[in-house]
Amino acid sequence: MNSSDPVFEILFTTSHSILLASVVLGALVAYIFLPLQQWMGPKPKVAAPPSSRVTTESALVVTSTCKPPFKQNHVIPFLVLHDVEWSDIGRALEHHDEKVAILLNGQSRALEVAKQSEWDLYINGMEPAFLLSKRIQRRIDRMAVLLEENTRLLQRDLLLPFSVVKLLPNVYSTNGNEIKNVPLRNDPPHRANSEPTESSSYDSASQVILHIARDWTRIGVLVRQSLYDWCRHQICSHMTSGGSILVPGAGLGRLAFDLACIGYSVQANELSVLMASAAQAILQRKIQGVIHPFLMDYFINEVNSEWRFEAVPFPDANVLEMSGSLSYTIGDFVETYSVPQKLQD
Numbered sequence: 001m002n003s004s005d006p007v008f009e010i011l012f013t014t015s016h017s018i019l020l021a022s023v024v025l026g027a028l029v030a031y032i033f034l035p036l037q038q039w040m041g042p043k044p045k046v047a048a049p050p051s052s053r054v055t056t057e058s059a060l061v062v063t064s065t066c067k068p069p070f071k072q073n074h075v076i077p078f079l080v081l082h083d084v085e086w087s088d089i090g091r092a093l094e095h096h097d098e099k100v101a102i103l104l105n106g107q108s109r110a111l112e113v114a115k116q117s118e119w120d121l122y123i124n125g126m127e128p129a130f131l132l133s134k135r136i137q138r139r140i141d142r143m144a145v146l147l148e149e150n151t152r153l154l155q156r157d158l159l160l161p162f163s164v165v166k167l168l169p170n171v172y173s174t175n176g177n178e179i180k181n182v183p184l185r186n187d188p189p190h191r192a193n194s195e196p197t198e199s200s201s202y203d204s205a206s207q208v209i210l211h212i213a214r215d216w217t218r219i220g221v222l223v224r225q226s227l228y229d230w231c232r233h234q235i236c237s238h239m240t241s242g243g244s245i246l247v248p249g250a251g252l253g254r255l256a257f258d259l260a261c262i263g264y265s266v267q268a269n270e271l272s273v274l275m276a277s278a279a280q281a282i283l284q285r286k287i288q289g290v291i292h293p294f295l296m297d298y299f300i301n302e303v304n305s306e307w308r309f310e311a312v313p314f315p316d317a318n319v320l321e322m323s324g325s326l327s328y329t330i331g332d333f334v335e336t337y338s339v340p341q342k343l344q345d
Contacts, residue, residue: 096205213293215254216315
């Protein structure tokens with residue numbers, strides 16, 4: 001097409017006009033709206049959507065029965081009928097120290113055997129590629145430090161005498177007007193064996209650590225879901241919120257605490273002074289820290305030897321506001337509840 005052709009001139013003029021109009025329109029838009037945008041301020045940034053990956057911690061929050069966390073002025077009373085045998089705590093701590101010493105001595109013997117074996121190989125002209133003795137020594141050093149941390153936590157924060165409310169028997173005659181003269185027992189309930197045995201006794205310092213891991217840490221959430229959630233479901237299906245519930249063998253009080261969080265009036269009962277002491281430290285908001293629950297596991301069939309040194313924070317639930325109420329009695333279940341006692345808050 002020739003440039004002098006009228007059709008070409010029309011097309012060229014039209015294209016030039018459209019281009020010029022676009023430039024003018026763009027400048028006009030910028031002139032009008034750019035100051036307006038600056039006056040309105042920068043556009044707020046939109047937060048990125050949360051990750052869809054469900055972690056153990058997030059699942060724990062979803063399945064929690066309590067809103068974090070008790071009111072600061074909330075006090076859970078710990079009630080007794082007889083004088084508490086605080087000497088049980090001292091004996092349990094002494095036995096725990098003995099078990100720690102036995103554990104470290106056993107590792108020291110393994111270290112000596114490893115050193116002797118490596119020396120024999122060196123004499124025979126064989127240089128070991130990896131010295132087993134060095135690995136055992138590192139394990140002993142780490143265990144000694146972490147075992148000391150567990151022991152210090154038990155001695156300074158968890159297993160200590162604490163304030164209790166001593167109740168008197170309130171046994172009435174059949175007509176309800178006269179109080180019978182009932183002699184009070186000052187001696188504690190009879191126990192077949194007052195000396196705790198770490199291997200078989202529930203009433204031991206090692207069991208306190210294991211129960212904290214189960215009841216008040218993230219690693220126990222699956223166990224609690226299979227046990228405590230079932231109990232809560234059965235109670236909720238047979239009893240309306242606000243009813244009274246007695247939890248025997250309450251241990252560290254997690255099930256009783258969860259029930260109180262959903263509106264029930266709960267009384268926990270526990271025979272073990274050690275469990276009661278650790279429970280009050282947690283429930284009265286006196287302690288939060290880190291435990292190493294697997295240090296004393298057997299040294300056989302280890303899937304991953306590093307798991308032994310895992311540090312687990314506790315408690316995993318903040319002890320704050322409850323819609324119900326909670327109290328805790330220390331003593332033999334049958335003896336405590338076999339006669340009418342006034343054991344309410």
